[in-house]
Amino acid sequence: MMMRPMLLACLLLLSAATMAQAVRQVDICVYGGSSAGVIAAYTAKKMNKSVLVIEPGRRLGGLTSGGLGYTDIGNKYAISGISRDFYRRVGKHYGKFEQWIFEPGVAERTFHQYIREGRVEVLYQHRITAAKKENGRVTEIQLEHSAGGAAQHTAVRAKIFIDCSYEGDLMARAGISYTVGREANAQYGETYNGVQLRDKHQFPDGIDPYKTPGKPESGLVWGISPAPLEPQGAGDKKVQAYNFRICLSNQPDNMVPITKPEGYDPARYELLARLMEKLKPDNFKGILKFDRMPNNKTDINNNGPISTDMIGMNYDYPEADYATREKITREHELYNKGLLYFIGHDPRMPEHLRTEMLKWGYAKDEYPESGHWSPQMYVREARRMVGAYVMTQANCERREVVEDGVGMAAYNMDSHNCQRVVVNGMVKNEGDVQIGGLSPYPIAYRSIIPKAEDCKNVLVPVCLSATHIAYGSIRMEPVFMVLGQSAATAAAMAIDNNQSVQEVNVAALQQQLRQQPLATNATAEILVDNDDEAQVAVKGSWKKEARGAYGPSVYVSDNGGGSVRFTPTVVKTGSYRVYTYVPKHAGLSATTRVRLSENGQSVKAASYTAASVRVEGQTSGEWVDLGVMKLTKGGKAFVEITSEGADGLVVADAVLFMPQ
Incomplete structure (x- = not known):
């Protein structure tokens, strides 16, 4: 037709x-x-x-x-x-x-x-x-x-x-x-790449790797690879472990109970039971990085020899098709949920840890669209x-x-x-590297x-x-x-x-x-770091330290009488709120005195106390509010941190001018 x-x-x-x-x-x-x-x-x-x-x-x-x-x-x-x-x-x-x-x-x-x-x-x-x-x-x-x-x-x-x-x-x-994976150290002249058998997040000596302790013929405990350990620094295609960052709540009206997940197998946590028997820990520290969030919640991360990282189970993930990735992600989710259930319910776990774990549940007000569990696996590297x-x-x-x-x-x-892997008849983890400084x-x-x-x-x-x-x-x-x-x-x-x-x-x-740091025409903040020598003048005895610094270094004085002056380069006249960065050093002076000048001549006194510096999380210090200054384009304003009258350490690190 x-x-x-x-x-x-x-x-x-x-x-x-x-x-x-x-x-x-x-x-x-x-x-x-x-x-x-x-x-x-x-x-x-x-x-x-x-x-x-x-x-x-x-x-x-x-x-x-x-x-x-x-x-x-x-x-x-x-x-x-x-x-x-x-x-x-x-x-x-x-x-x-x-x-x-x-x-x-x-x-x-x-x-x-x-x-x-x-x-x-x-x-x-x-x-x-x-x-x-x-x-x-x-x-x-x-x-x-x-x-x-x-x-x-x-x-x-x-x-x-x-x-x-x-x-x-x-x-x-x-x-x-x-x-994908780890380069051999020789490829780029490195020392911390490739295979690394080190001491962090490591099993103590003496943890048996076999299902029946002392009997290799019984087979390896779940999660242990039969592969031989390659030489230190050798390259391979192995990928560092993934996990989930877990948000729990201990508020009864905001808790969803941690229940036994689909396919739960306590044999997956046999090494944890053996570790508990050897260490007899007082708290979660050796098995969970239990960081507190606002409103009585957590960000739980991997910690210790066996924790939320599903070691060795992600090698296929980076180049897998979508269906395989979804399967690997689901396996990681069930492993993490099973770990929490095991800690709270398995009789081989110390009673005080079981009791503590049962005080927590999934946060009801988080991830409602995905069963209160994060939809984002921690893909550390692909x-x-x-x-x-x-x-x-x-x-x-x-x-x-x-x-x-x-x-x-x-x-x-x-x-x-x-x-x-198995090393000298004992279970060991390989690949953890933590080089700071x-x-x-x-x-x-x-x-x-x-x-x-x-x-x-x-x-x-x-x-x-x-x-x-x-x-x-x-x-x-x-x-x-x-x-x-x-x-x-x-x-x-x-x-x-x-x-x-x-x-x-x-x-x-x-x-x-x-x-245009904010990708707009808004007035940019002005940062003067102590390492900006053209904008910083030092009087008296101050030494530079890297510890806790904002940027490469911080000036530290412990003998009084000196000062560090920070002079901003102002490109737009206006009001600016002023902050100074205070690293969390022990022994800070109870009070640190500061001088503020808007024109380079008249001076206004300010100060902050050591007690007001409350540093949280993985950060070296905190910004302390010094008040508002009127800055003039091309003017001679300054902020001067002094060690006069100090009864402890005084730090001079960075000064920030935020447009109002």
Whole structure:
């Protein structure tokens, strides 16, 4: 039967309209609604670019809104721009200047503030299936609905793509070079990469690895690999362990009981029972990192030889298909839930720990859409790009300092365990590395872009180009947000100048990030650190220390009579609230005296007490409010910290001027 011309025309028009709806065109496509993804999208919108965020799940913020509320910082000096603004917005919620310890729901709502303010469009429950490239550029990515429904958009076309996923899925499908696992130390001249049998989060000697103690023929206890231990520093494809950051509550009206999970098998926790028998612990410290959040909640992380890390069970995850990843994620969830149940109910656990565990339950007001359990597994490391520059241990230790920095890192070189093996007839963990004492160091722009021959219009701020051990220092949520902003700023510049991401003028990019730290025309804050010698004058006897410093160092005086003067360079006249950073040193003077001058002549006295400095979380110090000053462009204002009349240590570290 022949189709009538009018009907055929209508069907063709309908088909064309459907195709137009299915394929979306934007300036910048951000893949992954992680913390970096939200900040990247917000930044791009503030730079007047059309943006679409593609989020495979239903929740924004990644780990930051997924339970990691006890923020890994290293040094606050490294956290800049909109990332720093995020922690100040969270602080406002809690009535503080900054807050680095927070509930998951508070973080999620803060990310949604950025989405609303930037009018950012988010496409939830969609994930990439393929990428098309022409002339070295990704022109389009194909999508499917994550939950199996009909895709709202089947493809997205963009001028620039930013991969903000923890797995690097867009990067991989774009044919960009990457690696998985640990490099051998010899590859990049490192010492902490590859196989590492060390003493942290380690079993004490004497824990038997066999199902029937002393009988190898009985087989290994669950979770122990039969693989032989490779030489120290050898490379492999093993991936550091994943877990969940667990939010519990001890408030009866906000608790969901911890019940026996599906497929629960107490044999999975046999090593924990043996460890308890040997250690006889007084508290949770040896098995759970039990950090308290506001409103009687927790951020529980791995701690000790056997804990929430599901060691050795994630090797396939980075390159697995979506169904396999979902299976691995579910196994990690059930393992973590089973661990909590085992601690609270198994008779082999000490009674006082069982009693304490039963005081806690899943927080009823968190993750209501996913059964009060975080939908975001802690994917500590998956794919890592091999880009235009590879960050290594030498960068972390500042033996090699890049000049194209577009963000900073400062956390320990940190790796969780990668395998559990038998060594000399005893069970041992392998892979944990914790090397601290790092000063803030720059992260190369070249480490967030591919090699030009791989791709010219993709940026990768999360699965960036770094060795396993360098990535262990860089891979912190605040740093991902910093790099997300830098990537979006570079993307906008590349579009404006019709360039590839490799051709972006890095000096202009660095200047843009300095001059518009919030990606707006708002007056920038003024920071004067004690290491800014041109703006700091020292009188008397002060010594520099790295311990607890904001930035590389802090001045410390213990003999009185001296002063450190901080002089801001003011580019816009106005009122500024003034803060000084106080590291948590023992023996601080009960009162520290400060002089404030708005014109370089008249002086107003101020002070703060040691008792008012309350430092929380993984941070070295706290900002102390000194009041408001009227600063004049080009003026001679200063803030002077003195050690006069002190009865203990006086610190002079950094002074911050926040426009009002």
